[in-house]
Amino acid sequence: MNRILLLFPLFLLGYVADAQVFNAILPHDGETREFIYYQPTGYDGSTPYPVVIALHGLNNPPVDFMPRTDFNVVADTAQFIPVYPAALSSIIGTSWNSGTDPTQSADDVGFISALIAKMDNLLNVDLDRIYIVGFSQGGFLTNRLACEIPEQIAAIASVAGTMHTSVRNNCSPSKPMPALHCHGTSDNNVNINGNFILGLISAQDLVDFWVDHNNCSGAPVVSTLPDTYPDGLTVDRTYYPTCDQQTEVDFYKVNGLDHEWTTTDNDIFYSETIWRFFQKYGAPVMTTSMEEPLTSFVPALFPNPVSDRMFVRNTSAELGYIYDVNGRLMQTVELPGREEGFTVDRLIRGLYFLELDGVCLRFIRK
Numbered sequence: 001m002n003r004i005l006l007l008f009p010l011f012l013l014g015y016v017a018d019a020q021v022f023n024a025i026l027p028h029d030g031e032t033r034e035f036i037y038y039q040p041t042g043y044d045g046s047t048p049y050p051v052v053i054a055l056h057g058l059n060n061p062p063v064d065f066m067p068r069t070d071f072n073v074v075a076d077t078a079q080f081i082p083v084y085p086a087a088l089s090s091i092i093g094t095s096w097n098s099g100t101d102p103t104q105s106a107d108d109v110g111f112i113s114a115l116i117a118k119m120d121n122l123l124n125v126d127l128d129r130i131y132i133v134g135f136s137q138g139g140f141l142t143n144r145l146a147c148e149i150p151e152q153i154a155a156i157a158s159v160a161g162t163m164h165t166s167v168r169n170n171c172s173p174s175k176p177m178p179a180l181h182c183h184g185t186s187d188n189n190v191n192i193n194g195n196f197i198l199g200l201i202s203a204q205d206l207v208d209f210w211v212d213h214n215n216c217s218g219a220p221v222v223s224t225l226p227d228t229y230p231d232g233l234t235v236d237r238t239y240y241p242t243c244d245q246q247t248e249v250d251f252y253k254v255n256g257l258d259h260e261w262t263t264t265d266n267d268i269f270y271s272e273t274i275w276r277f278f279q280k281y282g283a284p285v286m287t288t289s290m291e292e293p294l295t296s297f298v299p300a301l302f303p304n305p306v307s308d309r310m311f312v313r314n315t316s317a318e319l320g321y322i323y324d325v326n327g328r329l330m331q332t333v334e335l336p337g338r339e340e341g342f343t344v345d346r347l348i349r350g351l352y353f354l355e356l357d358g359v360c361l362r363f364i365r366k
Contacts, residue, residue: 023035023036024037035086037084038082041350049080052082055135060136061086070269073364074271077324078279090103098161099166139190140162144171162190178277179249181251183203184259192253215243216240216244217242220238221240224237227267229267231265237252309345320354324352330347
């Protein structure tokens with residue numbers, strides 16, 4: 001049996017004490033594979049936690065990719081375990097064997113399969129709720145994993161990375177696969193329209209592949225997300241809600257976005273959107289859903305992220321309601337005449353929503 005050696009835990013300064021980041025190694029196929037995992041606030045081992053395996057892009061190691069995504073922040077309130085494995089080096093850099101790098105021959109599919117088993121040994125995890133997400137080249141590997149080890153995966157999401165033709169031509173998963181894809185129209189690294197010479201299929205072709213595989217029926221639901229943040233971007237959503245075995249396919253096209261992972265300052269926060277998609281599979285669907293504002297008038301919420309005291313402007317609401325990412329009401333605050341703001345110091349670190357007369361604004365408690 002392969003053994004894991006824990007290198008060191010890093011207590012996150014300023015965070016609740018039981019939130020920890022661990023660096024670890026896993027011997028696999030003659031190589032020493034590295035990964036990072038995060039034990040979120042509140043985890044005590046008594047309840048099985050979902051696992052989100054997040055695959056970095058080319059030359060973007062886990063130590064850099066982890067803070068880029070803010071999955072750890074989401075995990076503190078959503079209660080899942082983020083895992084960040086590292087690719088091995090090839091001629092072109094730190095690269096996954098995703099079909100896009102002919103110089104990379106590492107057994108990455110076997111590595112991720114072994115990593116799932118080892119996380120089950122390390123912590124109390126729910127093997128029915130293993131989710132894979134990847135950025136750029138990690139997105140290409142995500143789709144390959146869905147093709148080759150679908151029985152171990154509850155759902156996938158890819159960001160700015162599609163599928164290589166060599167993978168697509170041999171992809172026949174044994175079950176329908178819930179799939180979400182996000183892509184910027186101004187992506188200069190992985191063009192949204194694909195690259196025929198390099199064998200990279202387009203974002204739409206990727207979506208069409210999963211729509212066809214999942215046997216989705218009926219016309220998709222097409223919409224535009226509310227343009228509520230001054231980020232110069234707009235988001236078009238194409239959603240296929242009726243597919244075999246209650247799976248779905250979801251596509252977010254971000255107009256004007258380059259090769260980036262969006263944040264809480266954008267109309268779409270990728271990590272939040274991806275978790276909302278994932279949590280529907282392998283577990284009961286949450287009945288409470290916090291949606292983005294449907295009005296062009298948006299109150300000002302600051303500071304964001306916030307440590308202890310928050311302020312709101314441009315609202316006539318008398319009460320505000322704070323929900324966590326799972327839609328649970330965490331706090332009610334009184335607003336009128338409160339120039340001193342209100343405190344959120346009882347909230348643990350994580351992602352939250354403040355509802356003001358039907359308008360919901362996201363914020364991070366740091």
